[in-house]
Amino acid sequence: MTTKLELDTALGQLSGWTAAEDGKHAICKTYKFEDFATAFGFMSAIATQAEKADHHPEWFNVYNKVEVTLTTHDAGGVTEKDISLAQKMDALSAKLG
Numbered sequence: 583m584t585t586k587l588e589l590d591t592a593l594g595q596l597s598g599w600t601a602a603e604d605g606k607h608a609i610c611k612t613y614k615f616e617d618f619a620t621a622f623g624f625m626s627a628i629a630t631q632a633e634k635a636d637h638h639p640e641w642f643n644v645y646n647k648v649e650v651t652l653t654t655h656d657a658g659g660v661t662e663k664d665i666s667l668a669q670k671m672d673a674l675s676a677k678l679g
Contacts, residue, residue, distance in 0.1 A: 592660045596668050602651060607659030608640075609668065613648045613675050620678055621646050624671075631670055637663045639671075 589601055592609060602608040615621040621643055632638050640651040650671065652664040 589660055592665050595665055597672060599668055602653075606651070606653060608651050608653035609660055609664060610649070610651045611668070611671070613650065613671070615646045615648070615675075615678060618645050621648050624648060624674060624678055627674055628667075628671055632667060635663065635667065637667055639667065 589607065589609070593599055593601065596609070596611075599609045599611045602610050613621070613624065615624060625641065625643060625648060628639070637654070640653075642649045650668075652668055653659060654661040654663050
């Protein structure tokens with residue numbers, strides 16, 4: 583299970599991510615894109631990377647928004663896998679504008 587210090591350390595390495603509000607040991611972020619096609623393209627590209635890493639996000643998409651929650655269920659909280667996937671998401675999001 584992730585401690586508060588570990589969660590704070592993880593969040594310190596990321597921009598715009600927050601701790602889950604519902605008591606989960608997870609990090610969350612909402613991405614907003616120009617349109618649905620861009621949001622869906624983002625999800626498709628990340629899905630490929632997530633599959634390779636065998637680490638899958640919890641996410642929800644409505645039109646141009648993608649809400650993401652990351653946690654490592656096996657570890658009971660946030661791990662380096664979550665930080666790495668979050669960084670990949672941020673990098674792709676920046677490229678997509």
